[in-house]
Amino acid sequence: MKLTTSYLGLTLDNPLVIGASPYCDNTYVARQLQDAGAAALVMRSLFEEQIDAEQRALLHHVEGSAESSPEATSYFPSYSEYQLTPDHYLRQLEHLKKSLSIPIIASLNGSRAGGWTEYARRFEAAGADAVELNLYQLVTNPAIPGDQVEADMLETVGSVAAAVKIPVAVKISPFHTSLVNFAVALENAGAKGVVLFNRFYQPDFNLEDLEVHPQLKLSDPSELLLRLRWLAIISPHVQHSLSASGGVHTAEDIVKALLAGADTVQLVSVILKNGPRFLSTLLAGLNNWLVDHGYESVDQLRGTMNLDRCPDPSAFERANYIRILQSWRV
Numbered sequence: 122m123k124l125t126t127s128y129l130g131l132t133l134d135n136p137l138v139i140g141a142s143p144y145c146d147n148t149y150v151a152r153q154l155q156d157a158g159a160a161a162l163v164m165r166s167l168f169e170e171q172i173d174a175e176q177r178a179l180l181h182h183v184e185g186s187a188e189s190s191p192e193a194t195s196y197f198p199s200y201s202e203y204q205l206t207p208d209h210y211l212r213q214l215e216h217l218k219k220s221l222s223i224p225i226i227a228s229l230n231g232s233r234a235g236g237w238t239e240y241a242r243r244f245e246a247a248g249a250d251a252v253e254l255n256l257y258q259l260v261t262n263p264a265i266p267g268d269q270v271e272a273d274m275l276e277t278v279g280s281v282a283a284a285v286k287i288p289v290a291v292k293i294s295p296f297h298t299s300l301v302n303f304a305v306a307l308e309n310a311g312a313k314g315v316v317l318f319n320r321f322y323q324p325d326f327n328l329e330d331l332e333v334h335p336q337l338k339l340s341d342p343s344e345l346l347l348r349l350r351w352l353a354i355i356s357p358h359v360q361h362s363l364s365a366s367g368g369v370h371t372a373e374d375i376v377k378a379l380l381a382g383a384d385t386v387q388l389v390s391v392i393l394k395n396g397p398r399f400l401s402t403l404l405a406g407l408n409n410w411l412v413d414h415g416y417e418s419v420d421q422l423r424g425t426m427n428l429d430r431c432p433d434p435s436a437f438e439r440a441n442y443i444r445i446l447q448s449w450r451v
């Protein structure tokens with residue numbers, strides 16, 4: 122069975138990638154993931170705010186400036202709360218590259234163009250095989266229109282892609298008015314792949330102390346459905362790679378993401394729940410499914426249920442929404 126897949130122009134042994142997470146902080150654990158079958162690893166993100174803070178600190182040191190951003194001192198984590206400093210991150214990247222043979226993807230997380238995008242070049246110099254740029258932005262200011270947000274994001278993608286020769290993937294949220302248009306625009310801005318989607322960790326209210334509590338819940342397979350829909354809609358329209366991130370928990374989930382048009386799937390929650398060795402169970406399950414259903418390769422399966430090729434494209438569209446609502450009687 123040919124499980125190889127091409128992602129961002131890299132040839133991977135199979136479609137299973139470990140998504141951005143703390144896993145790469147520890148080289149021993151990263152090696153366990155490689156040994157269990159991971160085809161590539163994405164490091165945790167280095168954040169725009171973290172890099173800006175470092176650059177401000179340097180400026181402060183050099184110029185004796187008292188300048189500081191109120192944003193950075195109030196809501197955001199203090200510099201010491203980040204798990205890896207930018208320098209430590211680069212050293213860990215170099216260490217991973219020396220110790221492992223699979224591609225290592227370094228991750229930047231931000232939204233507005235600025236000096237922090239310069240770090241993509243440092244990732245490249247430290248040996249990264251690709252950069253994943255997570256465009257996580259939550260707009261709470263009513264004066265900022267949607268097209269401005271997307272224009273800023275595209276500018277950021279353009280500046281990161283122009284800074285490096287290695288491929289750049291962009292991890293986006295599902296909250297864009299015309300997602301296919303945005304995916305094509307990302308490609309035109311220089312992205313070699315799109316990761317669908319960012320997970321937004323929704324804060325909850327505590328009714329006793331009337332405070333807002335941020336929380337990190339691991340995903341469950343129901344989250345995959347949103348990814349399947351948009352992979353199926355976007356994949357006929359783009360040349361670049363697509364990766365499904367969010368809610369992939371079983372071999373069947375992997376098959377579904379590939380059918381919808383993904384080149385790779387990214388796994389985090391399922392590995393946090395079951396441990397690195399679960400990767401080999403997932404790979405065996407994928408292999409068995411392909412054999413049982415008469416496929417010879419992952420390539421043969423990919424995209425066969427996308428909007429252009431599935432037997433009933435209306436299942437993805439408004440018509441089906443109306444049909445589903447009309448099917449209920451009480």
Ligand SMILES: Cc1cc2nc3c(=O)[nH]c(=O)nc-3n(C[C@H](O)[C@H](O)[C@H](O)COP(=O)(O)O)c2cc1C
Nearest residue numbers: 140141142165166255320340366367368388389390
């Ligand atoms: C503990 C933890 C840390 C994460 N850190 C990052 C990160 O630094 N950057 C990023 O882009 N995504 C990060 N993510 C999100 C994952 O990469 C992934 O998109 C998300 O968990 C959905 O995939 P899953 O359903 O397989 O968990 C993190 C997720 C978890 C659970």
